[in-house]
Amino acid sequence: MKPFAGGQYRPLTDQGVRKIHDSALTLLSEIGVEVHSRLAFETFQKLKAVCDPSRKLVKISRSMVEDAIDKAPKKVVLCGREEKHDLYCEGKNVYLGTGGTVLNVIDLETGQKRPSLLKDVRDIAKLCDALENVHFMVLPVYPNDLPPQEVDINRFHSSILNCSKHLMGGIYTLKGTLDIIKMAEIIAGSPKALRERPFVSFITCVVSPLKIDDLYGDILYHIAKAGVPVAIPAEPLTGATAPVTIAGLLTGVHAETLSGVVLTQLVNPGTPVLYACTATSTDLKTMGYVSGSVEMGLINAGAAAMSQFVNLPNYTTAGMSDSKLVDTQNGYEKAMTNILVALSGSNFIHDAAGLVEFASTASYKQYVIDDEIIGMVMRAVRGIEVTDETIALDAYRRIGPGGNFLADPHTVQWMRKEHFIPKLSDRELRMNWEKSGRPGAEERAIAIAKRILRNHKPMGLPKELNDQLRSMFPEIKP
Amino acid sequence: MEVLQKISEELQKGNFKEVPKLVQEALYTGIAPSKILSDGLVAGMDVVGERFRMDEIFLPEVLISAKAMQAGMEVLRPRLVETGAKLAGKIVLGTVKGDIHDIGKNLVKMLLEGAGYQVIDAGIDVPIEKFVDAVKINRPNILGLSALLTTTMPMMKEVIESLIEAGVRNNVKVMVGGAPITEKFAKDIGADGYAPDAASAVVKVRELIG
Numbered sequence: 001m002k003p004f005a006g007g008q009y010r011p012l013t014d015q016g017v018r019k020i021h022d023s024a025l026t027l028l029s030e031i032g033v034e035v036h037s038r039l040a041f042e043t044f045q046k047l048k049a050v051c052d053p054s055r056k057l058v059k060i061s062r063s064m065v066e067d068a069i070d071k072a073p074k075k076v077v078l079c080g081r082e083e084k085h086d087l088y089c090e091g092k093n094v095y096l097g098t099g100g101t102v103l104n105v106i107d108l109e110t111g112q113k114r115p116s117l118l119k120d121v122r123d124i125a126k127l128c129d130a131l132e133n134v135h136f137m138v139l140p141v142y143p144n145d146l147p148p149q150e151v152d153i154n155r156f157h158s159s160i161l162n163c164s165k166h167l168m169g170g171i172y173t174l175k176g177t178l179d180i181i182k183m184a185e186i187i188a189g190s191p192k193a194l195r196e197r198p199f200v201s202f203i204t205c206v207v208s209p210l211k212i213d214d215l216y217g218d219i220l221y222h223i224a225k226a227g228v229p230v231a232i233p234a235e236p237l238t239g240a241t242a243p244v245t246i247a248g249l250l251t252g253v254h255a256e257t258l259s260g261v262v263l264t265q266l267v268n269p270g271t272p273v274l275y276a277c278t279a280t281s282t283d284l285k286t287m288g289y290v291s292g293s294v295e296m297g298l299i300n301a302g303a304a305a306m307s308q309f310v311n312l313p314n315y316t317t318a319g320m321s322d323s324k325l326v327d328t329q330n331g332y333e334k335a336m337t338n339i340l341v342a343l344s345g346s347n348f349i350h351d352a353a354g355l356v357e358f359a360s361t362a363s364y365k366q367y368v369i370d371d372e373i374i375g376m377v378m379r380a381v382r383g384i385e386v387t388d389e390t391i392a393l394d395a396y397r398r399i400g401p402g403g404n405f406l407a408d409p410h411t412v413q414w415m416r417k418e419h420f421i422p423k424l425s426d427r428e429l430r431m432n433w434e435k436s437g438r439p440g441a442e443e444r445a446i447a448i449a450k451r452i453l454r455n456h457k458p459m460g461l462p463k464e465l466n467d468q469l470r471s472m473f474p475e476i477k478p
Numbered sequence: 479m480e481v482l483q484k485i486s487e488e489l490q491k492g493n494f495k496e497v498p499k500l501v502q503e504a505l506y507t508g509i510a511p512s513k514i515l516s517d518g519l520v521a522g523m524d525v526v527g528e529r530f531r532m533d534e535i536f537l538p539e540v541l542i543s544a545k546a547m548q549a550g551m552e553v554l555r556p557r558l559v560e561t562g563a564k565l566a567g568k569i570v571l572g573t574v575k576g577d578i579h580d581i582g583k584n585l586v587k588m589l590l591e592g593a594g595y596q597v598i599d600a601g602i603d604v605p606i607e608k609f610v611d612a613v614k615i616n617r618p619n620i621l622g623l624s625a626l627l628t629t630t631m632p633m634m635k636e637v638i639e640s641l642i643e644a645g646v647r648n649n650v651k652v653m654v655g656g657a658p659i660t661e662k663f664a665k666d667i668g669a670d671g672y673a674p675d676a677a678s679a680v681v682k683v684r685e686l687i688g
Contacts, residue, residue, distance in 0.1 A: 404581050407541035407588060412492065415536060431674055 001084060001135065006345035006381045007092035007308075011301040017309045020247060024254035025062045032059035033210045033259045037217020043266050058259075065258055068265035069310050076229055076272040076313045078136065078348070079197040081164040081187075081459060087136055089274065089313035092345025094381045096338065096374045097136035098128055098367070099317065099351025099359065101170050105141060106356065106363035108449055113361060116141035118477055120362070121155055123453055124354065125162035127367050130456040131353070133375040138203070138350045139169035140362045150475040152176020153183065156200060157469065157476050160187065164459040168201045168231065168350070177202065177219050181226050183469055187461065194228070198272070201229035203315075206256040208236035208279075212263070220260060224267035231315040231348070232260030233276035237289060238299075240282045246295060250302045253277045261312065274348060276315035277303035291320035291351075291358045292333030297340030304346035316341055319352030319370060320359045326369065326442040330356065335373055342377045368445040368452075372424040379420040390414070424448065481507065485518030485550065490525055492542030497550040511557040515594065519550050523592055530677065540677070541585070544592025551594065565596065567687050570612045571622040572600030574633040579626035582656055585676040586622060593680050609637050610644045618650060619687045622679070623669075625656040634659075635667040651686045655679060 012020070032050070035041045035058045045051045050059040075090035087095045105116045105124075120141050128137045139155050146154055152171050159167050160183075171177045180200065188194035204220040207213050212220075223230045234256035236242030242249035257275050264271040280296040282289065290296065300316040307314035318341035323329040334352075341349050353370035356363050395410040405411050424444055426433060433439075439447075461469075470476050481504045488496045497519075504514045526543045529535045558565060569590055573583050580602045587597045600612050613621055621641075623634045634654050641647040651670040654663075664672035671686050673679035 404584065406538050406581070406585065407545050408538075409492075409542065411538045412542055415538060429674055 001086065001095075003088045003093040003095075004378060004382050005092040006094040006343050008345075008381075008383065009301060009340060009343035010305065011298055011340075011344060012305045016247070017305055020251050020254055020306060021309055023251045024258065025065055027210070027251060027255040028060040028065060028259060029062055030059070031210065032057045033212060033256075034058075035212045035217060036214040037212055037221065038214075039221040040212055040217035040263055043221065043263060047266050060259060060262055064262055068258070068262040069312065071265040071269040072261055072312055073270060073272050074311050074313070076274060077198075078166040078168070078201055078229060079199045080136075080166050081160075081199050085136070085165040087166055087348065089347040091347075092308065093347055094342050094345060094349070094378070095135040095347060096319065096342060096349040096352040096377065097134050097138060097165070098124075098140050098353045099138045099320075099355060100140035100362070101142050102140060102355065102360055102362050103142050103144065104361040106361060106365070108364040108446065108453070115144040116362065117145045118143035118154055118158060121158045122162050124362060124364070124367065125159045126456055126458055127364065127449060127452055128353070129163040129165060129458045130452045131367060131371040133371045133378065134165070134353050134367070135374075136166040136168065136348070136350075137163050139167065140354055146477070149173060149175070150477075153179045153473050153475060154477055156180045157183065157473075160184075160200075161460055161466070162458045166199060166201070168203060168229075168348075170203045171219060174215070174219055174222060177222060178226075179473060181223075181228055183473065184228075186469065186472070187465065198229050201231070201272075203231045203233060203276075204260070205278075206232060206234045206260050208234055208241040208256055209252055210256060210259070212259065217263075220263060221267055224264040224271045224273075227268055227271055229272040229274070230264065231274035231276040232257050232264070233278040233315060233317075234260075235278040235280075237279065238281040238295065239284050240287070242279070244284070246298055246302065249279055249299060250306060253279050253299075253303050254306050258310075273312070274315040275303075275307035275310070275312040278317045278351075279303065280317070289358050290322060291355075292322045292329070292337065294336055294340075296320070297337035300337070300341045300346065300349075301344035304341065304344040308345065313347045315348040315350060316346040317351045318342070318346075318349050319373065320355050322358050324357045326356075326363075326365060326445070330366075331369075331373075334370060335377075338373055338377045339380060342381050364449045364453075365442060365445040368424060368448045369441060372422055375420050375422070385418075390418075482509065482514065482518040482521070485514070486522035486525070489519060489522030489543055489546045489550065492539065492546050494542070494546040494549045497546040498553045501550045501553045505553070505557060511554055511561050512563040514554060515558065515563070519547055519554070520594060523547055523594075526592075527677075537585075537676075540592070541588050544588045547594065548588075548591040551591070555596070566594040567619040567683070568596045568598065568616060569620045569622055569683065570598045570600055570609070570616055570618040571624070572604035572609060572612075573602040573624045573626075574630050574637065575603055575605050576633060577625050577627050577630035578602045579624070579656075582626065582676065583622075583624040586624070586655065586679045589676050589680050590683060593683075595683065606633070606637050606640050610640050610646065613641060613646050613650050614644070620651045620653055620683055622653045622655070625654075625659065628658045631656075631658055631663065634669070638668050653679070653682060653686070 078087040318337040321333040354367040653671040673682040
């Protein structure tokens, strides 16, 4: 996929970026990070961070952070199983895709909310495989019908079968993580082949404020050891797990995700890692998590700017809504946060498709709607191309005063390239729209989703390979 | 009949330079003009129309093919006349008095020409008498009236009334179109047909004159 660079929107001044960076380094060196994972703690200890085992506290010096930033790759290519889906995460290249992991779906047939199942993992993967503006898939839903120890391998296996775009996912067990890496190595052909073209990657989180969890610290340690790409998001919430001010929160995000970056580079220098932010705001009237606030867009655009300052590829969040419906609020919240973060030049913007209701629920029709929003957002990211050909003096010469450009070859040559062609939006005359039963965007989206699920044939896996995987990992469901 | 296939293909691509040359070539090889029309030009345009209806191509692509069709027809029409083949029909088009909008009218013109009709363009801001004269002199099958302004719409009714007064109303079918026009308005003023957009105008013309 030809990358398009954002960066037109700059939420922070250069001076502001430097001030947040310096303050975050002060946080890490003065206050430190609580590290509950023994493997992670020992790694810091071995490499001479200032450690206090009684409080599980690690103080990370400025030079350790700078050293880790130096060692971490400036470019991470997250591959699809088909090359056309490769994502060049570097600089200000922009890609948007799905997010998760949520526990519920809005059923496509009944329109009702229900717990998500393994079949939803499959069907959403298929849908995302077909939606052309969804650039990657972060595994969106949790299969509530499986026992916890079977979740990791089945989520990835089912997604691989149905979607050939890059797959990134959260994981729940260390064994699951290692099994997924093994499975991906077999599919890639060898461990080396997977490192060369990583088509899966992982998400592990830092707990805000300033805490590396026991399990996720261990998992991060093992992923770094394996050298598979990983995003380490910090998810502080304004006024709750971070200061209520955006600059204060960004200082926390910067410190927290960098603490994870430091750990990965201590474990295995050169591990492909994404600076990551899933932070947003809190509704302090209710203490509720908010996903569609304009501040959410500012925060994640700010995080992209901070990662650009330290020259690390980034993972951020946008395109969610707090609305329970496909309604006006849903549309403006998604469009607003998506465009802010995309125009800031963020590399891997997740949660941008499919989620409703505070990122608690995935919705089939919403994927189709968000595909359209992302398409429009990417057109804005592309900006205005100015060349002799796009200025088209020759076409003006042909047409002259008072004519029209409708049947000019220049129009035919450029119309598809220059304009986003909507698949969902209604641009019909009222008469035609009434004739087709006055459908709204929601109805049209449902029809498109159903059509895709009926007709789309994903790339899948060769049968022998799939049989081999099933015999190696018997917990894989048919 | 390889050349007819080629005419159809180049027409679909909108190659308005190549199509007249190919028509000429087909005539040289002795293919009947009516066959060049039906199996070359019209066959190509049918594919274009179908792809447009299926949302595969956009209006400018239809127009550019229509332009190729027209270029081919210029070569072919005299020979069709000579051989006494039945021509598709004649249409006079114009934007009514007080209204200078012409892009919609021109669009209809291009598509009608693309469908093989002969179109006489009376232009914009056309006085009532000029329409009446055009009907008397050219004897078209259809008179098409265009208006984009709600303030010029009533002029359409006056044109129809003048055609009645001049005794030529029954010689011609009157079609109206333009953004503010509706089916109901068309009926109310006694027009014979209405189309909401340029593509359906062609369909309507076919319906009215076969």
